[in-house]
Amino acid sequence: MKNRSGPQAGGAPSRRVPSVRALACTTLLGILLLAHVPDGDGSRPTTKARASTLPARSAAGAERDRPAPRPLPASDAARLRIPAIAVDVPLIPLELDGAGALRPPPATAPTVAGWYADGTAPGAVGTAVVAGHVDTPLGPAVFHRLDSLSRGAAIEVERVDGRTARFTVTAVELHPKDRFPEDKVYGGSGRPELRLITCGGEWSSDTGYAANTVVYATLTGTR
Known part of the structure; x- marks a missing residue:
């Protein structure tokens, strides 16, 4: 898959979009790296596969009506901050490497998430991207319950x-890494949106995680 670049919705300046390969998960760390099998001891991370699409809550309707x-x-x-899963962590800026893959937060900092700093700022028009570990050799990480x-x-x-941008989750999906819907995940809609991304699905000592968990959210308030 080739890297894409283009204007964000609403006429914002052109920005580089991360390659989908940046969202393929490693065998050991369960983080967002290029699609290859790194050296490792083959120990199994703690995360297990879960449902591909999670159930809705009726509270979403009230948010949509605002x-x-x-x-x-x-x-x-x-x-x-994600109160429902007890996440309250600092965000560090992430950037692309020379191959167009998103550099993940350090594996030595499992309680830190990162945002794609050359993309849309959270709360601005466009699609902001936040990535984090699901687990590391140290144990469950920031997005373990995403x-x-x-x-x-x-x-x-x-x-x-x-300022604080408040988003409301509209969907949680599990996308196989070999059929990752790049346009759906990264595409803009003319309004401020947010994507949270981590590894998910079945885990193999040979190929790592089979999928990516993606949370889709829309701006519903600011302060």
Whole structure:
């Protein structure tokens, strides 16, 4: 698959889109790296496969009925909070490597998530991307319970400018890494959106995780 670049929805400047290969999971660490099998001891991570599409919560309907909030200007992201799965962690900037793959947070920092800093800022018009480990050799990591989220769950991103973007989960899906829907995950809709991405599905000592868990969320409030 070739890398893509192009304008974000709403006429924002052109930005590089991460290669889908950046979302293929390694055999040992369960993180977001290029699709290859690294050296490792073959020990099995703790995450197991779960349902490909998770059930809806009726609370999502109330969020959809609210007027759309005004998008925020660009600003670096600082912190991620997901109360439903007890996530309250700092965000670090992530960038692409020379092959167009997203460099993941360090495996030595399992409680840190990262946002694609050359892409859309959380709360601005476009699709912001946040990535994190599902597990590491140290044990369960920041997104270990990401696939347990349901529609209507709240996600907050605290920004460097002092503003907070509040998103509401609209879907949680499991995408096989060999059929990853790049346009659906990265594509803009003309409004502020957020994607949280980690590894998921069945795990093999030969090929690693078979899929990626993707949380889709839309901006529903700011403060």
